[in-house]
Amino acid sequence: EPEVTQTPSHQVTQMGQEVILRCVPISNHLYFYWYRQILGQKVEFLVSFYNNEISEKSEIFDDQFSVERPDGSNFTLKIRSTKLEDSAMYFCASSRDRGLTNEKLFFGSGTQLSVL
Amino acid sequence: GQQLNQSPQSMFIQEGEDVSMNCTSSSIFNTWLWYKQDPGEGPVLLIALYKAGELTSNGRLTAQFGITRKDSFLNISASIPSDVGIYFCAGRNSGAGSYQLTFGKGTKLSVIP
Numbered sequence: 137e138p139e140v141t142q143t144p145s146h147q148v149t150q151m152g153q154e155v156i157l158r159c160v161p162i163s164n165h166l167y168f169y170w171y172r173q174i175l176g177q178k179v180e181f182l183v184s185f186y187n188n189e190i191s192e193k194s195e196i197f198d199d200q201f202s203v204e205r206p207d208g209s210n211f212t213l214k215i216r217s218t219k220l221e222d223s224a225m226y227f228c229a230s231s232r233d234r235g236l237t238n239e240k241l242f243f244g245s246g247t248q249l250s251v252l
Numbered sequence: 253g254q255q256l257n258q259s260p261q262s263m264f265i266q267e268g269e270d271v272s273m274n275c276t277s278s279s280i281f282n283t284w285l286w287y288k289q290d291p292g293e294g295p296v297l298l299i300a301l302y303k304a305g306e307l308t309s310n311g312r313l314t315a316q317f318g319i320t321r322k323d324s325f326l327n328i329s330a331s332i333p334s335d336v337g338i339y340f341c342a343g344r345n346s347g348a349g350s351y352q353l354t355f356g357k358g359t360k361l362s363v364i365p
Contacts, residue, residue, distance in 0.1 A: 142294075178340070178356060181352035241285065244294050248292075
């Protein structure tokens, strides 16, 4: 069964460093998302991306964050200057459709980001 | 933003028992999704609901989209040890022009063999 794949599974970085989290969405999907989950808390929306542009973002997704689809398969999340509070599990997700009756969002296994 | 109240927060049940959990919202959703998350993994979609009143099953799992569009429940029948995990509800109101999912805080299920 097709799945969303994320690399790396774990990333440790120093505060202030830049990190890039990588995702390969399901191949025929058109809508891409990043969510995050701080340890023990609920999953929170960061950003959605369609047709090579951001379609929606939350207040968490500030100027330190950016997303890119550099080629036909990868979808990346960049954090420019990491802060301690950026430590979380970051999930990439994708869906084929976006609508009332068709959309099913599939998540990757996540990248655990630890900022020291 | 929209808030989802998910209950119970955790539950311990004997293998073979039925389980019920629910989510309520102060505002209307037009999509409800139920996910299961195993430790260190991403949420896995269990059931998707798109219409008020809709009742959908997936094996031993049954979920319903409440008539008021402000609530949903998930039932698991005849629980087995592999049902252990955290179950999340997620809702969306795309009628407000937003496609982001709002997640509940999760129900942690433990099954005692």
